[in-house]
Amino acid sequence: MEGCIFCKIISGDIPSKKIYEDDKVYAFYDINPEAPTHFLVIPKEHIESANTLDDSNIDIVSHIFKVIGKLVVDLGISDKGYRVVNNCGEDAGQTVKHIHFHVLGGRSLQWPPG
Ligand code: 5GP
Numbered sequence: 001m002e003g004c005i006f007c008k009i010i011s012g013d014i015p016s017k018k019i020y021e022d023d024k025v026y027a028f029y030d031i032n033p034e035a036p037t038h039f040l041v042i043p044k045e046h047i048e049s050a051n052t053l054d055d056s057n058i059d060i061v062s063h064i065f066k067v068i069g070k071l072v073v074d075l076g077i078s079d080k081g082y083r084v085v086n087n088c089g090e091d092a093g094q095t096v097k098h099i100h101f102h103v104l105g106g107r108s109l110q111w112p113p114g
């Protein structure tokens, strides 16, 4: 979608540190990491947020979790643990309106989040 920074990352118009890519998803390191390991997994299809998931596009979520399961092993954070976060909407602090799943690990994470 025009004007979407994550669509531009997928197309290569904005550079990123890619971890993984297939025909459906793209994974890359967050530019402002909040943990020693902090990456984002996004669908190549522009979906605005969890609020716009429906029967037509929901299958991407299971694929994303399958990819996350592989990447956390590859990056060595699966055993000690990690957190998957999806911020949806203003109150959750969603700043990029292209659905994304944060994966954070490599340190002890606090709960509840702020
Ligand atoms: P949100 O706050 O919407 O849940 O998360 C958006 C995330 O995207 C933030 O953690 C932010 O650091 C990251 N981000 C924003 N712009 C860029 C960018 O151009 N490149 C990368 N790699 N990450 C970005």
Ligand code: ZN
Pocket: 001, 004, 005, 006, 007, 008, 045, 046, 047, 097, 098
């Ligand atoms: Zn987009």
